[in-house]
Amino acid sequence: MKGVINMQVLRILIVHVLSALCAAVVYVFGIDYDGYIPYFLISAIIFIYYLIFATPVQYFLNRKPKRFNLKYLLIYIFFSFLVWLFFAVITDPKTIIDFLMGYEIYLFSITFALIFWVWDSVFLQNKAKTAAK
Template identity: 45%
Template sequence: MHVFGGIIRYLCTVVFSVVSAAIVYTLMFLEGFGFSSFRAISLFMFVAYLIFATPIQIFLNRKPKKFHGWYLVTYFIVSLVVCGILALLTNYGLTAFVSYKLYLFSFLLALIYWFWDSVFRQKK
């Protein structure tokens, strides 16, 4: 039963993070808010959190600490690298690194996941 509780806490972390991140993305980058764009953004955020944040979360959860500052810094660095790579691969190119939006968005993604991770997953 302990494993089932861990899976539920992880799913809560991911679901709340995805919804929060999709709202932040919509407010920062999209002018209109539509349900279809929200679903697409949520799916993209879910895959990104699953691929990039989950391994870090598993690594950091070896020594769990709620709202630990280094966890936020770790999530921010990884988020900045991922967002930077995605910016280079899309139409933004190198100009994305001049804009404050890349850094703000990376920090907000890290902050969202760090917050929900601390609420649902971290024990101490």
């Protein structure tokens, strides 16, 4: 039983690391910045955000695993948007309307959720589904 739990934790960490790396690439290209140092720093920050905010949603959705379920993608997009909106309000509440009018919040919310959903479906939903048989 302990080995199964350790493998599950390892797969969760793999999902978070791969998601953070892919999301950092999207973010760096989205803000049009060139350089390696911000890429690694942004990857680490996104990894922490995924651990804090995506893990509870991931845990809830993995109780009934379904690979590449569009309902799960919509749930991830919704929570991703809430996290982006939350940090926009915290960092500069006066420009929240400008932030909502820009394309970045929607681009990053949808893209980050899509990235996480794909890696989650590949590593966790598949393994949990085959283990249940």
